[in-house]
Amino acid sequence: MTSYCCRRYVSRLFQTFGKPQPKPKSERKEHELGLSCKSHKLMLYNDIIAPSHSGGFHLLPLGLRALEKLTRLVDQEMEAIGGQKVALTTLAPEALWHQSGRWVSAGAELFTLKDRHKHQYCLGPTHEELVTKLMANMTHISYKHLPIRLYQITRKFRDEMAPKYGLLRGREFEMKDMYTFDTCEKTALETYNTVCGAYERIFDRIGVEYVKVSGATGIIGGDLSHEFHYLTDVGQDSLLTCHRCGVEMNKELAEEDGSLPGVCQLPGSECQLLERRGIEVGHTFYLGTKYSSVFNACYRAQDGSSMVEYEMGCYGLGMTRILQASLESLSTDASLRWPRLLAPYQLCIIPKKDRTHGEEYLRLAESLSDQLTSHPHLRSEVIIDDRMSLTIGRRQVDADRLGCPYTLVLAGKALESSPQYEVIDNYTGETSFLSWEQLSDFV
Ligand code: ATP
Ligand code: MG
Numbered sequence: 001m002t003s004y005c006c007r008r009y010v011s012r013l014f015q016t017f018g019k020p021q022p023k024p025k026s027e028r029k030e031h032e033l034g035l036s037c038k039s040h041k042l043m044l045y046n047d048i049i050a051p052s053h054s055g056g057f058h059l060l061p062l063g064l065r066a067l068e069k070l071t072r073l074v075d076q077e078m079e080a081i082g083g084q085k086v087a088l089t090t091l092a093p094e095a096l097w098h099q100s101g102r103w104v105s106a107g108a109e110l111f112t113l114k115d116r117h118k119h120q121y122c123l124g125p126t127h128e129e130l131v132t133k134l135m136a137n138m139t140h141i142s143y144k145h146l147p148i149r150l151y152q153i154t155r156k157f158r159d160e161m162a163p164k165y166g167l168l169r170g171r172e173f174e175m176k177d178m179y180t181f182d183t184c185e186k187t188a189l190e191t192y193n194t195v196c197g198a199y200e201r202i203f204d205r206i207g208v209e210y211v212k213v214s215g216a217t218g219i220i221g222g223d224l225s226h227e228f229h230y231l232t233d234v235g236q237d238s239l240l241t242c243h244r245c246g247v248e249m250n251k252e253l254a255e256e257d258g259s260l261p262g263v264c265q266l267p268g269s270e271c272q273l274l275e276r277r278g279i280e281v282g283h284t285f286y287l288g289t290k291y292s293s294v295f296n297a298c299y300r301a302q303d304g305s306s307m308v309e310y311e312m313g314c315y316g317l318g319m320t321r322i323l324q325a326s327l328e329s330l331s332t333d334a335s336l337r338w339p340r341l342l343a344p345y346q347l348c349i350i351p352k353k354d355r356t357h358g359e360e361y362l363r364l365a366e367s368l369s370d371q372l373t374s375h376p377h378l379r380s381e382v383i384i385d386d387r388m389s390l391t392i393g394r395r396q397v398d399a400d401r402l403g404c405p406y407t408l409v410l411a412g413k414a415l416e417s418s419p420q421y422e423v424i425d426n427y428t429g430e431t432s433f434l435s436w437e438q439l440s441d442f443v
């Protein structure tokens with residue numbers, strides 16, 4: 001039995017969102033509006049996001065679909081390493097942040113507010129305090145239960161001094177943050193490597209070129225830290241790399257620890273220090289007992305009576321930043337290009353406008369859509385461009401502009417006795433004519 005609820009029509013989609021938005025009249029005007037990078041413009045002009053206030057953006061239907069796909073991908077990799085998903089509160093009591101010393105050190109970046117009883121809170125910019133307190137209250141946990149790896153994908157709030165480039169530096173944004181709890185340094189470092197491995201798989205699957213560098217520990221603190229960066233000119237970090245001697249670090253770190261002058265000038269070597277711009281899309285920290293000692297977060301040791309502080313790690317991924325930074329890296333000036341796995345819809349069917357056979361092409365599009373969406377991984381991935389008064393070319397412009405990876409054109413050969421379907425790979429421009437069997441194999 002076919003299920004009609006899976007049919008999605010472009011005419012309905014565009015009644016609300018997805019139409020090209022009017023662009024400012026000049027580059028100067030764009031600049032005044034803070035529209036200074038390609039991905040930010042493409043997301044605004046194509047209804048992926050809409051501005052709310054400085055550093056705040058609404059995610060519109062296409063943008064949210066892409067974010068949900070990224071969320072599923074990240075969930076899979078977090079579950080694969082034993083991650084348990086939680087959702088901690090957004091409001092964090094002032095007292096906990098004083099206890100860690102970060103109410104003061106995080107300073108102006110905290111969004112703070114008071115309730116009606118004059119109790120003060122911050123809107124969580126990160127959750128080490130809350131999660132460590134949570135674990136401190138779980139006094140039944142013993143060495144047998146470890147490692148514990150908790151993660152969440154939630155809104156974070158930071159009063160950035162200079163929000164910029166849309167979702168790349170927002171004042172509220174979606175972050176995946178994992179917090180790990182181990183018995184000792186040795187197992188905590190194993191966990192650290194396991195999570196870094198999961199991050200590498202996530203970035204490999206997204207498919208945008210990235211680099212991993214030693215990172216600064218900033219206000220999070222700890223001893224060991226790596227950052228994952230996408231290389232792009234709009235990135236606000238400087239990365240130092242040298243293939244010869246293996247230097248891979250954030251310049252900030254080299255400046256912090258004073259190693260910058262000699263970072264890769266070994267006598268007699270042929271070092272070539274490269275300095276490139278990157279945008280930080282992920283960050284891993286080995287924390288040791290920095291937070292567990294403050295909150296007295298302990299597990300029951302093997303002897304059954306003594307309580308030992310957790311060895312911790314924390315691991316962030318900038319979900320909304322990854323989304324836009326991928327677009328920055330892959331898109332052309334005119335068209336969105338998503339990592340294929342994250343494209344809001346995978347396939348757009350365009351039935352030919354035709355005075356005599358138009359209706360037939362449209363019915364065929366619907367029937368193919370029903371058949372294709374019975375494949376589990378295409379369930380909600382097919383849209384039919386049913387704007388039958390427009391030419392194929394005109395509708396293809398929209399499919400391309402919105403970065404739909406594939407278009408299926410239904411024209412002359414599609415109605416023949418052994419039909420041929422034209423499939424266009426919008427990302428490579430390649431066109432192929434496929435029989436129904438070939439099309440099924442292809443999807
Ligand atoms: P940055 O150096 O860019 O300010 P950060 O080092 O302050 O980032 P972390 O505290 O390490 O950020 O947070 C984890 C991840 O959250 C970052 O790697 C980044 O991908 C993302 N992130 C941080 N700040 C923002 C922001 N303002 N907007 C969007 N994503 C952000
Ligand atoms: Mg920051």
Ligand code: MG
Nearest residue numbers: 218237280283
């Ligand atoms: Mg940073």
Ligand code: MG
Nearest residue numbers: 218227280283
């Ligand atoms: Mg960081």
